[in-house]
Amino acid sequence: MRLGLILGEVGSGLRRNISMVISVVLVTFISLTFVGAAILLQMQIGQMKGYWYDRAQVAVYLCTELDSTGNCTQTAATQSQIDLVAAQLESDALARYIERFEFETSEQAFENFQAQFSDSPIASFVTPETLNESFRVNLVNPTDADILIESLSGLAGVQNVEDQRGYLDQIFAVLNAASYTAIGLAALMLVAAVLLIATTIRLSAFSRRRELGIMRLVGASNRFIQTPFILEGVIAAFVGSLLASAAIVAIVQFFVQGYLSTTLQNTTTLVGVSDAVIVVPILVAVGALLAASSASVAISRYLKV
Amino acid sequence: MIRFDAVTKAYPRTTRPALNSVDLEILKGEFVFLVGASGSGKSTVLRLILREEQPTQGAIHVLGHRLTSLTSRKVPYYRRNLGVVFQDFRLLPNKTVFDNVAFTLQVIGKSRGFIQEAVPDALKMVGLAGKSNRFPHELSGGEQQRVAIARAVVNKPAILLADEPTGNLDPATSAGIMTLLERINLSGTTVLMATHDVGIVDQMKRRVIELISGQIVRDERRGGYQTQAVPVQEFARYAPEEAHR
Numbered sequence: 158m159r160l161g162l163i164l165g166e167v168g169s170g171l172r173r174n175i176s177m178v179i180s181v182v183l184v185t186f187i188s189l190t191f192v193g194a195a196i197l198l199q200m201q202i203g204q205m206k207g208y209w210y211d212r213a214q215v216a217v218y219l220c221t222e223l224d225s226t227g228n229c230t231q232t233a234a235t236q237s238q239i240d241l242v243a244a245q246l247e248s249d250a251l252a253r254y255i256e257r258f259e260f261e262t263s264e265q266a267f268e269n270f271q272a273q274f275s276d277s278p279i280a281s282f283v284t285p286e287t288l289n290e291s292f293r294v295n296l297v298n299p300t301d302a303d304i305l306i307e308s309l310s311g312l313a314g315v316q317n318v319e320d321q322r323g324y325l326d327q328i329f330a331v332l333n334a335a336s337y338t339a340i341g342l343a344a345l346m347l348v349a350a351v352l353l354i355a356t357t358i359r360l361s362a363f364s365r366r367r368e369l370g371i372m373r374l375v376g377a378s379n380r381f382i383q384t385p386f387i388l389e390g391v392i393a394a395f396v397g398s399l400l401a402s403a404a405i406v407a408i409v410q411f412f413v414q415g416y417l418s419t420t421l422q423n424t425t426t427l428v429g430v431s432d433a434v435i436v437v438p439i440l441v442a443v444g445a446l447l448a449a450s451s452a453s454v455a456i457s458r459y460l461k462v
Numbered sequence: 463m464i465r466f467d468a469v470t471k472a473y474p475r476t477t478r479p480a481l482n483s484v485d486l487e488i489l490k491g492e493f494v495f496l497v498g499a500s501g502s503g504k505s506t507v508l509r510l511i512l513r514e515e516q517p518t519q520g521a522i523h524v525l526g527h528r529l530t531s532l533t534s535r536k537v538p539y540y541r542r543n544l545g546v547v548f549q550d551f552r553l554l555p556n557k558t559v560f561d562n563v564a565f566t567l568q569v570i571g572k573s574r575g576f577i578q579e580a581v582p583d584a585l586k587m588v589g590l591a592g593k594s595n596r597f598p599h600e601l602s603g604g605e606q607q608r609v610a611i612a613r614a615v616v617n618k619p620a621i622l623l624a625d626e627p628t629g630n631l632d633p634a635t636s637a638g639i640m641t642l643l644e645r646i647n648l649s650g651t652t653v654l655m656a657t658h659d660v661g662i663v664d665q666m667k668r669r670v671i672e673l674i675s676g677q678i679v680r681d682e683r684r685g686g687y688q689t690q691a692v693p694v695q696e697f698a699r700y701a702p703e704e705a706h707r
Binding site: 159162367368370371372373374375376377378379381382461 | 512569570571613
């Protein structure tokens with residue numbers, strides 16, 4: 158009886174304020190889509206970190222005849238200098254930070270270069286002599302790169318010691334900025350959504366003030382009076398959050414997995430639909446929570462006894 | 463049943479209080495008229511009993527509840543013991559007579575079976591048994607007020623508050639409403655009615671409490687609208703126990 162009555166009230170409230178309800182749906186839809194996008198961006202950053210930090214190496218570049226930077230004096234690193242660096246890498250002090258390392262000769266570097274830039278005209282300008290020989294070091298813990306840089310960059314014949322994570326950090330900074338922008342926009346839109354829900358509920362309560370007055374007079378409990386209004390807000394926000402969830406899943410399915418993964422091919426991992434599905438309950442919960450709290454604040458004015 | 467102890471009610475931003483140190487006791491089963499000019503504090507008394515307002519000073523006891531210390535969570539449950547009737551009926555225009563009366567029972571969570579029994583009983587009692595499917599705008603003023611009374615008493619309240627229930631009605635219709643209220647009173651419900659209607663008060667010969675500027679100036683057992691006996695202060699000199707009732 159009571160449940161039926163409450164649901165009837167909710168239905169009539171939603172019908173009466175249909176234009177406001179639609180605007181609540183749209184605003185929550187847009188704002189929660191931004192929230193979802195921000196969460197997905199963070200997930201993407203996490204995945205890329207996991208993927209790339211495992212592959213990121215510390216490169217110890219050795220001098221060529223053309224270098225005058227670092228410890229180089231336009232003479233190529235001699236074999237004894239190379240051996241000294243290798244000995245350092247194998248020494249007790251450094252070995253425990255190092256998972257494995259390998260030596261890359263100019264010829265190998267040249268082959269890799271040719272493979273990587275096969276489509277580019279640069280490839281034809283490069284000869285093996287211009288490319289540095291190098292040690293490629295995989296660390297046990299990628300954050301220990303500074304130790305290696307400090308202990309090796311002073312050695313003779315070493316041009317430069319480079320932590321490749323430096324390149325990645327720039328990419329992550331860009332992605333982070335994008336996700337913070339999304340969060341900022343989402344926050345603004347959520348404020349608008351909350352205010353709009355509050356306004357909608359006030360309108361709804363105003364149009365039913367006779368019923369509310371009589372309910373209070375005959376002793377309907379506050380919970381009974383406010384439940385239909387809160388449900389009204391929650392239902393509108395729920396529809397919005399479902400739309401946002403659908404949008405997020407569609408973006409991942411068609412843009413990320415469809416377009417981006419064919420464009421970028423296998424250069425990195427991308428968030429998948431399974432990640433998007435994790436975002437869905439978060440969006441629904443955020444939408445419902447915001448709607449319920451703003452509606453209950455809005456209706457409380459009508460409940461003062 | 464209802465007791466006011468030195469109740470003062472001052473509304474914010476006004477200099478003169480709406481009620482000024484009012485003492486009042488109404489017993490179970492009494493029928494009491496509350497008379498006085500507009501602004502004398504009649505409605506404030508009713509609002510205080512309904513606990514729509516809290517007194518500035520003093521204590522109010524109704525049905526064993528001390529209203530000043532009643533938590534707002536408990537107020538709805540307290541109000542289920544009261545029935546209220548207004549001058550302007552306050553019916554829901556989009557509901558039928560039956561649904562208007564049933565609404566009050568629905569919102570306090572009564573079962574469907576109870577509603578199906580209680581609402582026709584209440585409508586029969588007010589003499590509207592055949593009109594349960596009409597809408598309020600299809601009824602005369604007197605009939606609308608009968609619906610409002612049916613709504614007020616359907617839950618068998620211990621106290622019925624009526625704020626000028628005949629204010630919008632012609633004398634003949636008013637007489638019918640008063641007969642109805644009298645019948646409700648006879649069944650054991652305490653009735654407190656604020657009114658301007660001289661004829662009704664004079665005819666009914668019931669207890670009359672007169673308010674002027676927020677103070678009780680007269681409390682007569684079988685009074686009329688105008689003071690017929692000596693003023694209460696004079697009266698008190700001769701029969702103190704009666705005047706302080």
